[in-house]
Amino acid sequence: MRHAFQVDLRGIIDLLSSHLYSSPDVYIRELIQNSVDALTARGSVAEVGAVVVECHDSQGRPILSVDDDGVGLTVDEVHELLATIGSSSKRDTLLEPRADYLGRFGIGLLSCFLVSDEIRVVTRSARGGPGVSWRGRSDGTYELRELADGEGRDRPGTTVWLDARAGFEDHLAPDTVRALIHRYAGRLAQPIVLRSGGRDEVIGGGPLPWVGRDAADVLEWAQDELGEQFLDAVPLDLPAAGLTGVALVLPDSPSPAARQRHRVYLKRMLLSDTVDGLLPDWAFFVRVVVDTSALQPLASREGLYEDATLAAVRDGLGAALRTWLTGLADRDPVRLQALVRVHALALKALAVHDDELLRLFAPWLPVETSLGRMTLSEVIRRGPVRYAATKEDFSQMVQVATAEGMCLVNAGYTYDEELVHRIADVLPGVDVERVEPEDLAAVLRPVPAGDEATVAALLRRCEPILSPFGCTVEVRDFNPSSLPCLYTAGDGARFAREVGETAQVAGSFWGPVLSRVEAASRDRREAALVLNWRHPVVNRLAGPVPDSALRTALEVLYLQALLLGRHPLRGRETALLSGALGRLVEGSLGGSQ
Numbered sequence: 001m002r003h004a005f006q007v008d009l010r011g012i013i014d015l016l017s018s019h020l021y022s023s024p025d026v027y028i029r030e031l032i033q034n035s036v037d038a039l040t041a042r043g044s045v046a047e048v049g050a051v052v053v054e055c056h057d058s059q060g061r062p063i064l065s066v067d068d069d070g071v072g073l074t075v076d077e078v079h080e081l082l083a084t085i086g087s088s089s090k091r092d093t094l095l096e097p098r099a100d101y102l103g104r105f106g107i108g109l110l111s112c113f114l115v116s117d118e119i120r121v122v123t124r125s126a127r128g129g130p131g132v133s134w135r136g137r138s139d140g141t142y143e144l145r146e147l148a149d150g151e152g153r154d155r156p157g158t159t160v161w162l163d164a165r166a167g168f169e170d171h172l173a174p175d176t177v178r179a180l181i182h183r184y185a186g187r188l189a190q191p192i193v194l195r196s197g198g199r200d201e202v203i204g205g206g207p208l209p210w211v212g213r214d215a216a217d218v219l220e221w222a223q224d225e226l227g228e229q230f231l232d233a234v235p236l237d238l239p240a241a242g243l244t245g246v247a248l249v250l251p252d253s254p255s256p257a258a259r260q261r262h263r264v265y266l267k268r269m270l271l272s273d274t275v276d277g278l279l280p281d282w283a284f285f286v287r288v289v290v291d292t293s294a295l296q297p298l299a300s301r302e303g304l305y306e307d308a309t310l311a312a313v314r315d316g317l318g319a320a321l322r323t324w325l326t327g328l329a330d331r332d333p334v335r336l337q338a339l340v341r342v343h344a345l346a347l348k349a350l351a352v353h354d355d356e357l358l359r360l361f362a363p364w365l366p367v368e369t370s371l372g373r374m375t376l377s378e379v380i381r382r383g384p385v386r387y388a389a390t391k392e393d394f395s396q397m398v399q400v401a402t403a404e405g406m407c408l409v410n411a412g413y414t415y416d417e418e419l420v421h422r423i424a425d426v427l428p429g430v431d432v433e434r435v436e437p438e439d440l441a442a443v444l445r446p447v448p449a450g451d452e453a454t455v456a457a458l459l460r461r462c463e464p465i466l467s468p469f470g471c472t473v474e475v476r477d478f479n480p481s482s483l484p485c486l487y488t489a490g491d492g493a494r495f496a497r498e499v500g501e502t503a504q505v506a507g508s509f510w511g512p513v514l515s516r517v518e519a520a521s522r523d524r525r526e527a528a529l530v531l532n533w534r535h536p537v538v539n540r541l542a543g544p545v546p547d548s549a550l551r552t553a554l555e556v557l558y559l560q561a562l563l564l565g566r567h568p569l570r571g572r573e574t575a576l577l578s579g580a581l582g583r584l585v586e587g588s589l590g591g592s593q
Helices: 009-019 026-042 075-082 088-095 108-114 174-185 215-226 308-331 333-351 355-361 376-381 391-403 416-426 437-443 449-469 491-505 510-524 536-541 547-564 571-588
Strands: 051-058 061-068 118-124 132-137 142-146 157-163 192-196 199-203 232-238 243-249 262-266 269-275 286-292 366-369 372-375 385-388 408-410 432-434 471-476 485-488 527-532
Touching: 026 051, 026 061, 026 108, 026 157, 026 174, 026 269, 051 174, 075 118, 075 132, 075 142, 108 118, 108 157, 174 192, 174 199, 174 269, 215 232, 215 243, 215 286, 232 286, 232 308, 243 308, 286 308, 308 333, 308 355, 333 355, 333 366, 333 416, 355 416, 366 376, 366 416, 372 376, 376 416, 385 391, 385 416, 391 408, 391 437, 391 485, 408 416, 416 432, 437 485, 449 471, 449 527, 449 547, 449 571, 485 547, 527 536, 527 547, 536 547, 547 571
Parallel strands: 051 192, 262 286, 385 408, 385 432, 471 527
Antiparallel strands: 051 061, 061 157, 118 132, 118 157, 132 142, 192 199, 232 243, 243 286, 262 269, 366 372, 366 408, 485 527
16 A cells, blocks of 8 residues: 655755755845746846845834746746745746746745745736735745735736744844845846835946956955955856856965865855865865856755766866966966965975976975975986985984985975976986985995994994894994984884884783784884994993993983984883983982993
């Protein structure tokens, strides 16, 4: 046996009116949209007049009416359109779908229940027939009656009345209504008349503010409109998508993960100020303001429907921005340099995937190096491009690389390693080499030949001290002489440290397993404490130093090197720190060494 679903109509209305829209302010947009569509359906705006929004006062309680001389509705159409939620297909049948209609879904009137418990509609169809009065309530009920001759409207069109619900009186107040009309409908070609206190004010009806104006004028408008002083304005025009607008270059660099916030007008009616997904991910350095006639809105009319058209528009806008950047490099490199200083991350994201733009931006894209902040071109001119793949590797090597005059790129930042690799593919004759801490230790100068025997004896005494920590000891001759030692650890050694730390806090089952993993990792590649033969402390350790003093000194040097390299101390190393410091304090107080 078939059964019909039982629908709580009041609950459905509450769900749609209270949760479909992000703000009750959208009610004015939906009312004006319906009126403009009704005028469009009837014919020329010049022939049928304007949309009139009027603010009334009934014993201190605000009432709003929206009046148009549009196509109006018959009794049957009122049943179909106003009393059937989501009746967009019937709406299309009755009003003959056209590209210049603003609305689409047939549920916009529900937004009025955000600010009013009752919606009253008085309408007369241009197709003939009696006038109709419809009264809908937020409890899901409605009343409908045909009007006698001389009752209701005397001409075709529709008037919608709203009484403010308790707590929402401000939303129907004249100042609020004026601000909302400017916000949502201020760009419409169709002027809107606001009537309040016996005076009429015409809002809208002008050209789009970015059309036919130079960049300076657009930037001035954008600062007044959006409250930001943008760096530049990029005109956007995609005729195939019915899109025109402007991309505004942000004055500060946002996070790449930040949600895009673009202003989108749909046929000159504001859709939203926070539309996401309109641009490629790499274009997070601009905010766009566009008007479009081809993109499809979501049911709430506060976002865009993801379809092939939106994907094509996204690609088209990305291509327009790339073209603008390419042209900017040719006609105004100073402006491009200023842009790169603020939005280097976005341009790196673009250059990683675009060979032409990588060649174009290479003279300006900055990277951090051991010799200071440099552009990619400056790094390339110094010879082979050597880089550290992580910030941790760079921090271990930067002091030595700086003292030795080596230009080492810190590629641990977003996109930098990919960018360095792409240089070798795109620019001929550029060699790229990854440098790891253990590689740096291998290329440091050996100790002078006359000191080799002394150093060998020192190493024999040092090895057992740090062996429990998976660390070997080496001695090299390097700058700066003020740096006593250097801790080097490749990926394998760092992995072993992390596993060892976890093993110390793991339970009885996982502890032994992780310890075996740590041992296997350490066997493949150990870390090394590289002592600097130029440092006076290291030279003294090679002399007749008691074993206890050597142990304390080497442990302190090991801990110092870990901290300088930004390696977190493990449990055993924390205990080592306490013991070594304790012995140093005892020695300074005249106790045993």
